Each structure stands twice: as structure tokens, then as C-alpha cells.
Amino acid sequence: MTDLFTTIVRSPVAQKVGVPQPTRLRRYEPGMPLCEGPVLVAGGGRFAEAITSWLGTVGVPTVTAAGDAADAAAKVGAVVLDLSAATDPSDLDALRLLGAPAVKALKRNGRVVVIGTDPDTLSEVAEVATQRALEGVVRSIGKELRAGATANLVLAQGEARDGVRSAVEFFLSGRSAYVDGQVVRVDETTSGDADALRPLAGKVAVVTGAARGIGAEIARVMARDGATVVAVDIPAAGDALAAVANEVKGTALQLDVTSDDAGSRIVEHATSRHGGLDIVVHNAGITRDKLLVNMDEDRWRSVIDVNLRSVLRMNEAILGEGGLAAGGRIVCVASIAGIAGNRGQTNYGASKAGVIGLVSALSRQVADRGITVNAVAPGFIETEMTARIPFATREIGRRMNSLQQGGHPKDVAETIAWFAQPGAAAVTGQVVRVCGQSLLGA
Amino acid sequence: MASKTSPRAPRRVAVLGGNRIPFARAHGTYAKASNQDMLTASIDGLVARYGLAGERLGEVVAGAVLKHSRDFNLTRETVLGTRLDPTTPAYDIQQACGTGLEAAILVANKIALGQIDAGIAGGVDSASDAPIAVNEGLRQTLLAANRARSAADRAKALAGLRPSHLVPAIPENVEPRTGLSMGEHMALTAAQWGITREAQDELAAASHQKLAAAYERGFQDDLVTPYLGVARDNNLRPDSSVEKLAKLKPVFGKGEGATMTAGNSTPLTDGASAVLLASEEWAEEHRLTPLAWFVDAETAAVDYVHGDEGLLMAPAYAVPRLLARNGLSLQDFDYYEIHEAFAATVLTTLKAWEDPDFCKGRLGLDAPLGSIDRSKLNVNGSSLAAGHPFAATGGRIIASLAKQLKEAGGGRGLISICAAGGQGVVAILEA
Secondary structure, eight states, rough: OOOOHHHHHHHHHHHHTTTTOOOHHHHHHHHSSSSSSSSSEEEEOOHHHHHHHHHHOOOOOOEESOOOOTTGOOEEEEEEEETTTTOOOGGGOOOOOHHHHHTTTTTEEEEEEEEOOOOOGGGOOHHHHHHHHHHHHHHHHHHHOTTOOEEEEEEEEEEEEHHHHHHHHHHSGGGGGGOOOOOOOSSSOOOOOOOOOOOTOEEEEEEETTSSSSHHHHHHHHTTTOEEEEEEEOOOGHHEEEHHHHHOEEEEOOOOOOTTHHHHHHHHHHHHSSSSOOEEEOOOOOOOOOOGGGOOOHHHHHHIIIIIHHHHHHHHHTTSSSSOTTTTEEEEOOOOOHHOOOOOOOHHHHHHHHHHHHHHHHHHHHHHGGEEEEEEEEOOOSSSHTTTHHHHHHHHHHHHHTTSSSSSSSHHHHHHHHHSGGGGGGGGSSSSEEESSSSSTO | OOOOOOOOOOOOEEEEHHHHHHEEETTTTTTTOOOHHHHHHHHHHHHHHOOTTOOOOOOEEEEEEEOGGGGGGHHHHHHSSSSSTTTTTTTOOOOTBBBHHHHHHHHHHHHHHOOOOOEEEEEOOOOOOOOOOOOOOHHHHHHHHOSSHHHHHHHHHHHTTGGGGOOOOOSSSSSTOOBBHHHHHHHHHHHHHHHHHHHHHHHHHHHHHHHHHHHHHTTTTTTTTTTTTTTTTTTOTTTTOOOHHTSSOOOSSSSGGGOEEEEOOOOOEEEEEEEEEEEEHHHHHHOOOOOOEEEEEEEEEESEEEEEEOOOHHHHHHHHHHHHHTTTTSSSSSEEEEOSSSSHHHHHHHHHHHHHHHHHHTEEESSSSOOGGGGGGGOOHHHHHHOOOGGHHHHHHHHHHHHHHHHSSSSSEEEEEEEEETEEEEEEEEE
């Protein structure tokens, strides 16, 4: 999707005069190493030891202190700082002491992952303040990092060992290429080991809105990770849908998500044809933009119906008897517009903010069944839809983020696929933005 | 020597589902789509619906009525372009408008005999992308030149070229032995049986209304996959009515007695369809629930050239033979799918079965087959509404009837399709 503007700003002349150049992000491919270089693990919290030993088992070397930044051999691929034991603001200084030289020694596409303790599980005011401070540090580091590097925060509740491991793995890997400045909470739910190359093997995943764009990419990534995919889209998109279903060797199900029986038809198809239902990705969505003062009933209602009400209604059947299996996964697609709002998108913003509310409430309701409910909130993603945005608005959207570029549909899909992994059982009720730390809604 | 093999008992054959592209009026949206393009789209949609990507099936059988000479291996070439395993064998058949149903009979029979476990039967036709051939005189001249052994002989042969040879040979919708078009033939039969204009228009309007209703209630959601931006058959007129149809001028037949119009005759149409048939075991292994069973079929032909039978009357002969073999009466069905080549075809066939003289004199029956409950006829619309890409009609009807039987929780359906050359192909489905 290279336009004239992109060609110009990436030209050698532009580089010489100092136009900031986006880095080609390291995106996950099966078999790729977790990190490109050793990982510095430090901070002395309760997870550091387990992280170090796990990295050893997956063949990633670790170091405990940054070497000389000028020495290329001493460069690190990532920094994991475990500050979960910090209880007093003075403890935060460790971040500066350990972090500064480590960040200096980061390779391209490096990673900074900070582990903290979820402030909501603490009661001492000073402790809460200290742990909450991590969010400010991490988000600021994210904005300082260059060359495709990202900074993210994992907040652990209690001894959330499996959850911390899963989140750290995600943030270190190329799966999180466009995820920056995010905070993820993990609880104490334990999980077993999954096949690293095919973490979704044996799972049946339903993806709505799968005929094109982000939905088609979700289907591809799910299939790559081993899932059997049921690709769902409206009958009118059936030809594109069939192509996606055939590409991922799944099945196509033509239905309108707003129809009364959409949920039960999805359940029926998945269980009768594939023997069960493990993952549902509510990706189908539409936009019908107009300023509020000009918003007609049809625009308002159709957006709310497709993006929000259909999800609520389908979930009744999906979570009903004989529906989603225990340990199942529901992933919704929210949007930055649901967090920050967007001019001309009162309907869309309402629906996507509603989705965030749905995720938070539903995740608590189904926790006892081992089902997780999460959402991604894409920022500027390079799709046919964003290609149609007027030039100036598009360039602002594309570049006003810490990674100075738009994301790919695959970036959104990778985050969704992570939520769906068995290893992510401790991650629920979370909204992860896939936005390169966009300045919008930050 | 090893002991002699013993014959295997025939197996039940399941109709697992179907897929077609929406049918489009000729020289419209699909004007530039080839038969291979449309059949590929239709099979790929079926592959997607039933998760058959990379699967090797026993056989794919399909055909087209209007076929280019380059498409001598149409179905196999199509399979190679689909997502099916390229080691899936395929062959072409052609039995005019009976092609699609005959393809299903062939696949079903091989499954029943245990020769294959699963297969696809299909059909496609483009009245737009028609195979225009070179002038017969030009063809003969060129062939003679090609056979020539010397330059002089070749020059002599080519000297036979005439300006009139530039006129191409365009396929015509006429019976080669009578020179009459199918519509003209039907008009004769309709007049002979006294089929009224009103009755034909009523049947046509009902066809449009019922197909529109089928789309509205989502019945077509898993029968049709859009193609080239068309999501519904574009011949469909949901607001069709007897009043509107009554305004049209007759196009077939002559003078005062002419009753057949463009509204109660099917238009030339482009489209393709495919159905998936399999043994019970194969269906179970692939976690597919049979919609219906393909029970039996019969083909008949009439002598419309030397005899006095109507061109499209063969199904009237095929059905009683099929009923007798299966110990059924005409009334033992929950649904009747009688292909609407023309509204008059359906009405004549039904009238013939009610007629004691016809049933005794022509069919050799002691009593007429009798009338049917009209509310069971073409319940989701038929060719007058959907259109009729010749070889694709059989697949459309099989899939639609099988799904209807499944939805109804069981029952029996009769399929009857008339074909050029005075032929008729009929079949029974049960669920």
C-alpha cells in the first residue's frame, strides 16, 4: 500500500534531511526465535527467577546486567524488569538504574517488558501508588524507544506465574510487533503446556467478518497456529468468504450476525461439523459515519446492531448449553474510537465502547468455567478501509504513534490468537490496543 | 486361483448439500465469464461450505449444453483450478437440460455400487459466452487445404474460399430434426392440451414469489454463493404478479391461441451448480449430516419427430415407470420439483397425468396417475424465477429439494426435468 507520500518520505533525500523513518517491524513467523538476542532479566521481583529458567528452556540466553552499549556483542534483544516487589516510590529508582543502560544496549525491534503487581490487589496506599507508577514509566519509555522497539507492562495478581509467562512471551515475541505502551493484567489461573509451533492445535475457532481485511487475516493466523477455522460472513460476501475458508482449509458459514438464530447456527455448525467450539472471535463490524447532528436512525441503529447487539445476542447461544467448551475463549474487536472517540463516529464509538463494557462484565461472569473474554482495540491498520480515508487524516493516523507507521491486519490477528492460546488462561477482561502506542486515546 | 469375488450389496447414497452461483440473465453480469470460470466458482463454494479443501473425491461429473470445442475436458480442467485435491478424477457428460440431474445419477450409482465413496455432480451453462464456430463451408475448405500434399493442391483447395464463408455458425435453440425452437414445440403441445394463459401466468408469478420468500427467510444462505457481485438470481422479480404478467405479448405460438410469453417462459441464463453426494460412511467420517437420500432415477425419451408426442413430454413417461419400480403412487410425495422450462410444460405434464386417455393410451396404465396437491409443487420457486442455465438446473433442484426435505424433518420428493431431444430425467429423494 505504498502511496506517493510514503515514497517521498522514505526517499534517501528525506532520510538525509531527518524525516523520521519507520522501522520494518519484526513480525512473527513460525520457527522464528522469541527474541533476536539475549534477554536481560533483572529487578528482583517474585517472577524473575521463573522467567529466567523458562527462557533457558526455550533456548533464549539471559544476562543479569547490561554490558557496554558500544560493544555490539553486548547488545540485548529485550529487557524484562520485574518490579513486582516494589512497595515504596524509592524502589522505582531501580528502573532507572537497571533500565537506562539496558535500553541503550537494545537491538532493533527490541523489547522492554516490566512486570508489576496489580495495584487493585494491594491495599497499602504507598504500594498502590508505587505499582501504579510503573504504568507511567512504561508508557513514557514506549514513547522514547526507537527502531521498532516497544515497552509494555504486565500486572500480576498474586502468584500469577503462568499468566506472567504467557504475557511476557507475547510481548517479547514478534506477535506483539505493533503492541506498544500497553498494560495487561494476569490472574492466578494456571495453564498447561501447548505446542509452541501450533498452540491452537485441536481447537475449533469461529471468526465472524472473515471474508476480508482483518477478519480474513485472523482466520489465517488461527489456522497457522493449528486451529480449525469456521469463517463466517454475510451471504453477500460469500465468494470472498469461500476463498478464505478454502485457503485455511476450514469451512464457510454464510450468515448475518444480526439474525436471531446467528448464535445457534454458529454453535450448530461448529459442533456438528467440527466436534466442538473453543474460540469465538467477534470481528464483524461496520461503520456508517455522520456527525451526530446529521445522524439518521438507520445509520445509528445498523452500527449498534452489528457491532454490539449482535455480539450480546450471539453470546447467549454461544455460552448456552452445548456451546462454547469449558476453557473456551471469546475475543471481541473494539476500537480506539471506543476509547478516545472519533469525530463523525458517535454510533461507532458507542458500539465499540459498549464492547469494552461487555468484555469487562462477561469475563467475570464466565470465569468459573475457565472461559476468558478479551478485546483488541486496533489503531491505524493498513486495510482497504483505511486506504479510503482522506490523505491528510490518513497520514496523521498512520504516523501519530510511537512506531511511526500503520499496523498490519496480521498484528491485530496475532494479539487475538494470543488471547486464544491455552497458555493465556490467566488473561481475561483485558483490552489490548494494537496501535503502536497511538497518541489518540492514550 | 483365488476364490471368485461376490457382488456387493448396493449402498444408500446421501445428498450432503449443494452450492450454486446466482443465475444471471444472459448477456448481463456474467457475459464474460466462461463455463469453466462459473463451474470453478460453484465447486469452490461447495468446497468451502463442506470443508473439502485438499480432499480427493471419488469423482466429479459435470457438463455444459453449450460448449466450446476447447472445453473438451471441461470438468477435469475445472477440478484442476479448484481447491479440491488435483488427483480427483473428472469427466464430462451432456444430456441437454437433463445434464445436471443425469450427472447426479451417475455419481450416485457409483457410490451405491461401492466404486466411489463421494463425488460432486454439477452443471454449467453460459448462453452469453456461446461457442460461435466458423462457417461450415470455411471449415471444410480449411480441412481440405490441410489434407493437401502439395502447395499446388493447397492453393487449389484455398481457391474454394467464398465471401459467404465469413458468416459464422451460431448455436441455435432449435431442434435439429424439426427446425422448431423449443418454445415453438411447447406452444404446439400447450395448444393441444388447452393450457390457458391465465394458468401459465399464475404459475410464473407463484414461482417468483416463492423464490423471493426463500431468499427472505435465509433458505438460500447455504445453497448459493455470490459471484461477480451478484448475490441473488437477477431474473427474480419478487413483485411479479398475474396482472403484470398478463400485459406481456405472446412470443411463441401463433395468432389468437398464443399463450406463451417471456414472462411464463424461462429466459436464456448463465450459471452453474454443484451437489455433493456420498455414502453414509463417508458422510459420517466427515461429520456431515445427510440432507436427503438419492433413492432412484429414471430417464425416458419420446418420439417427437415421427410420432405425435410433444417435445417436452418425456418426464410424463419417466415418472410412472419410476413410481412402479418403487411401489409408489404419484400422491406419495411431500414435494414435487417439476422444472419450469415453460409454465406450460409443468401444466401439461400435470394435466397428462390426470388424463385417463393419455394414461391408458400412452402410458399403458389402467387408471390415471391422478392430480397432485398443488401446494407441494416447486415450494421454493423454480426455473421461471431463478432462470435456467441448462445443465445447472439439475444441481439447483437437487440441493434445494434435499434441504427442504431436511427442514421439514423428513419426507419424499419427486424431481422431473424435461430436456431437448424429447428426453426426460426424473428422480426420487427421501429424508
